[in-house]
Amino acid sequence: MTTHSPNSWEARAEAHALYGFTDLPSVRERGTVVVTHGEGPYIFDTQGRKYLDSNSGLWNMVAGFDHPGLAEAAKAQYDRFPGYHAFFGRMSDQTVALSERLIEVSPWDRGKVFYTNSGSEANDTLVKMLWFMGRAEGTPAKRKILTRGNAYHGVTAVSASMTAKPYNEVFGLPLDGFIHLTCPHYWREGMEGESEAEFTARLAAELEEVINREGADTIAGFFAEPVLGAGGVIPPPEGYFQAMQAVLRKHGIPLISDEVICGFGRTGNIWGCETYDFVPDAIISSKALTAGYFPMGAVMLGPEMADRLQAAIDPIEEFPHGFTASGHPVGCAVALKAIDVVLEEGLLEAVRAGAGRMEQGLRAIAAHPNIGELRGIGYMWALEAVREGKTPFEGDLSVSERIANTCTDHGLICRPLGQSVVLCPPFTLTDGQMDEMFEKLDAALRKVFAEIT
Numbered sequence: 001m002t003t004h005s006p007n008s009w010e011a012r013a014e015a016h017a018l019y020g021f022t023d024l025p026s027v028r029e030r031g032t033v034v035v036t037h038g039e040g041p042y043i044f045d046t047q048g049r050k051y052l053d054s055n056s057g058l059w060n061m062v063a064g065f066d067h068p069g070l071a072e073a074a075k076a077q078y079d080r081f082p083g084y085h086a087f088f089g090r091m092s093d094q095t096v097a098l099s100e101r102l103i104e105v106s107p108w109d110r111g112k113v114f115y116t117n118s119g120s121e122a123n124d125t126l127v128k129m130l131w132f133m134g135r136a137e138g139t140p141a142k143r144k145i146l147t148r149g150n151a152y153h154g155v156t157a158v159s160a161s162m163t164a165k166p167y168n169e170v171f172g173l174p175l176d177g178f179i180h181l182t183c184p185h186y187w188r189e190g191m192e193g194e195s196e197a198e199f200t201a202r203l204a205a206e207l208e209e210v211i212n213r214e215g216a217d218t219i220a221g222f223f224a225e226p227v228l229g230a231g232g233v234i235p236p237p238e239g240y241f242q243a244m245q246a247v248l249r250k251h252g253i254p255l256i257s258d259e260v261i262c263g264f265g266r267t268g269n270i271w272g273c274e275t276y277d278f279v280p281d282a283i284i285s286s287k288a289l290t291a292g293y294f295p296m297g298a299v300m301l302g303p304e305m306a307d308r309l310q311a312a313i314d315p316i317e318e319f320p321h322g323f324t325a326s327g328h329p330v331g332c333a334v335a336l337k338a339i340d341v342v343l344e345e346g347l348l349e350a351v352r353a354g355a356g357r358m359e360q361g362l363r364a365i366a367a368h369p370n371i372g373e374l375r376g377i378g379y380m381w382a383l384e385a386v387r388e389g390k391t392p393f394e395g396d397l398s399v400s401e402r403i404a405n406t407c408t409d410h411g412l413i414c415r416p417l418g419q420s421v422v423l424c425p426p427f428t429l430t431d432g433q434m435d436e437m438f439e440k441l442d443a444a445l446r447k448v449f450a451e452i453t
Contacts, residue, residue: 009034009046023401023416030405038065041426041433043413053413054425054437059229059261059380060292063341064428070293073337077330086115086327095327098335102300105270105339107279112306114299115327119260119286120154122297123223126256126282127158128321129299129309130220136312139217146210146222146253149183152230153223153258153284162223179214182206183228186237187373188390196237204243216251223284226272229261232420233375233382241278254281254305260297261380264288264339265348265427268355268378275377281305291338294331347427351379354429361438362423370449379427382420383445392419393452402448412440 004011010032019027034046041064043053056062063070077094084092099113114129116122127145134142145162147153153162161174164183168174182203183189190199211219222244228234241255248255257280262272265288269275273283282305286297301309313319325331342348355378362381366374372386385399386392393399400416407414407421415422425437 004031023398025398026401026405033408040064040066041429049411051408051411051413052433052436052440054423054441055413055415056424056426057292058287059266059424060287060290062265062288062427063291063338063347064426067291067293067341069341069345070291070334070337073333074293074330077333081329083325084327084329085322085324087322091327092329092332094329094332094336098327098332101336101339102285102298105343106283106300106302107271107273108302110303110306112301112309114301115323115332116286116297116299117295117323117325118154118297119258119284120156120159120297121323122260122284122286122299123153123159123162123258124156125321126223126284126299127162127220129301129305130254132319133308133312134220136315137308141215141218142220144177144179144214144219146179146181146207146219148181148224148228150185150231150234151180151183151223151225151228151258153225179210181210183231183234184236184240185228185231185234187375187384197239200237200239200243203237203240204247207244207247211247211251211253216253219251219253221254221256221281222248223256223258225258225260226262226276227267227377227380229380230417232384232417233380233422233424235375235377236276241273241276245278256280256282256284258284260284260286261424265342265351266378266380266424268348268352270343270348288342289338290331290334291341293338294328294334296328296331296335342427350427350429354434355379357431358423358425358434361434365438365442365445368445368449370453371445379429380422380424382417382422384418384420385449386419387453397452399448399452402452403444406444406448407440410440410444412437412444414441 013032013034035043036046037044041052043051086095102113103111116125131143147162149164151164153159160168161178164180186196186199245255257273259272263285267275273280281302283300290296362374366383370385371383372390373384375382400419400421403421404414404416
């Protein structure tokens, strides 16, 4: 059990702060890490230790931790106009400019944007929009929301109900009307002898069956991450979105692309839906939207959804929903700069150029007999640990937590997810830093597997 002096940062954190999504036995054994600053892809703690953060904070610090242009954009806007809302017919000029820019880089030629403070709130907001439109259109029963097993869409009561994770049971969630379809993980969910194409066809048939069972007139929308992120970096099987969208269009059900993680470059394109060649009816954005330099989310509505919402608003003359910091001018100024950093300063090209090198390096590590699968795309990858074949390690071994903790000991931060460890580094990673990531990860894996096999 780690002990700290009473006045240390670590002891003060443990006395007064709550952790989210944290393995508390690890904290009791190892203590809290209190971080003070960052340089490039590295962060530093109060003890002066340096860590290469291959998790980009929480997927979001895509330009690293000290990009001068992003900090300057925030400082300049704070000096000019430090805060406002988007209520009562008023919004900042930066809010207008960002809305134009987001539609400009979207898959559509027109649309509308609504701002939140997070991806969770953005998903929650879009569900409310769908319910609002259903009632206005004379279909008040159209409230059910379809998502997939192992999906992650947020932590509000509504977005947690969309998140098909067993830990939400402790809150008495999901709420009624949230339906979770089969996780599109071919390696884990595919039947013996089933081809990838057959797996895709089976999932499309399941969607058709669920719609027929529930009734299309009761289903408001289908939400999907292009690549399941917090589910363990699970890319879709071949042809998945084309097959699913065909079924949804047949029944008039919108497809919403949750791009909180995939958006703005993570998969090698601006949007994950671009990578997987489908055009959604709406997009949820956050994280890389501001490169992590300001908390912000956005609901982006394509033409049809924007028109439907406006038609629902007109009779009551307002959309009765919003947040104090919706469209915050500093956040919008930072987002405008972050989009330029990704698209104009070479970060998107860096992901495209480095993705092959990252995959090659991880494939060499994944040759270890206790790695069952390497999966990913662009700058988001996961290695799944197994006892053998597809058999996971025993739960009480906490294998991914042990790997992540050992990586931390080696000066590398990665994320444990189930039996997997996830790497989603900043887009600014140099070749030397990528090699450092490989070396430290490989050393940690070898140490842990030697201890438990």
